[in-house]
Amino acid sequence: METLEYINKAISKDLRRVNLTSAYYSKTELVACDGHRLHYKPHLEPSDKAYYLTPGIDQEYPDVSLIFNQVSVTPQAKNDIALSDSELKELRGLIAMFGKKREIVCTLSFTQVFEANKTPVHLMNIKIKHGSLEILWSKEMVNGCSLFSESYNLRYLVEAMDYSIGKWKTAQFTISYFGVASPLKIEHLDNCAAIVMPCKL
Numbered sequence: 001m002e003t004l005e006y007i008n009k010a011i012s013k014d015l016r017r018v019n020l021t022s023a024y025y026s027k028t029e030l031v032a033c034d035g036h037r038l039h040y041k042p043h044l045e046p047s048d049k050a051y052y053l054t055p056g057i058d059q060e061y062p063d064v065s066l067i068f069n070q071v072s073v074t075p076q077a078k079n080d081i082a083l084s085d086s087e088l089k090e091l092r093g094l095i096a097m098f099g100k101k102r103e104i105v106c107t108l109s110f111t112q113v114f115e116a117n118k119t120p121v122h123l124m125n126i127k128i129k130h131g132s133l134e135i136l137w138s139k140e141m142v143n144g145c146s147l148f149s150e151s152y153n154l155r156y157l158v159e160a161m162d163y164s165i166g167k168w169k170t171a172q173f174t175i176s177y178f179g180v181a182s183p184l185k186i187e188h189l190d191n192c193a194a195i196v197m198p199c200k201l
Contacts, residue, residue, distance in 0.1 A: 003041055004053075006192050007032045009159045010039035022054035024061045031064060037156045038067055038195045067195055071185040075176035077146030079110055081124065083161065085169040087139065091158045094128065094137060098154070104130060105199045108157060108184070109149035110141070120144075128154060148177045151199040152184065160186045160194035 004023065012020035012034035023032040027047050031040040050061070083091070098104045107127045112120050122141035128134070164171045165188070176185040181200075187193040 003030075003190075003192055006163045007039045007041065010034055010037050010194070018057055019059035019061050022052045022057055024050070024052050026050050026061070026064075033062065033064055033067075036153065036197050037160065038064060039160070039193070040195075041190075041192045067183065070183050071176065071178060071195055073178065075185070076179050077110065077148040077177040079124070079141070079145045079175045080143075081139075081161070081171075081173055081175060083139070083171040085164065088162055088164060088169070088171055090137065091126070091162065094126070094135065095155050095158055097135075098130070104128065104154040105151050106154040106157060107149060107151050110145040110147050111149075112145075112147060126154075126157070146177070150177065150180070150184065152196055153199060156196050157184075160184075160196050163188050163192055165189060 007023050007030055010032040011023060014034070015021065017035070020032075020034055023030060025043075025047060027043075027050050029040045029042045031038060033039075052061070094106075105128075107125075109125045109127070111123050111125060113123065114120055122145040124139045124141060124145065126137045128136075161171060161173065163173070171188070173186050173188045176187070178185070181198055183195045183197050185193060185195050
């Protein structure tokens with residue numbers, strides 16, 4: 001997946017907010033934000049000027065520094081994740097189940113369970129409960145995990161994770177959790193990253 005393709009996932013479709021309908025080169029990063037999530041990649045070298053990738057937009061881009069400030073502190077929990085091509089396809093399939101519905105809430109949690117021999121097993125879980133439908137997608141963690149649980153928009157969460165690098169199409173990233181009602185940060189190996197706001201239930 002190309003960097004710009006990943007960034008563009010967070011572009012707003014709301015034409016009433018024209019300044020969010022294009023990716024934007026600030027002086028320090030390439031960024032796209034729709035008000036609920038932000039995808040970005042830092043510049044290799046700081047730029048002297050800022051501009052929209054889509055020409056003709058004359059509105060000022062929102063100040064996203066407040067969002068960056070919320071994820072610049074020490075996280076309460078931090079987990080390294082690797083998702084295979086087949087696992088990414090499974091997650092894309094969760095989105096496809098709900099078609100064009102964008103407001104599907106899921107719970108992302110990192111949990112610990114004990115097997116019969118009392119060996120702890122660490123899991124990353126994505127749980128969806130929509131009407132009478134309940135789905136649980138889980139991945140066993142190789143090296144344990146930091147435990148937490150929070151609710152997010154399913155599409156935003158999966159699209160933040162879905163950035164594969166290399167011929168094996170594996171996504172490798174770090175998830176940083178900063179506490180209840182705080183943004184979640186997902187940072188990939190090449191510094192492409194996403195910040196996803198939690199859902200207010």
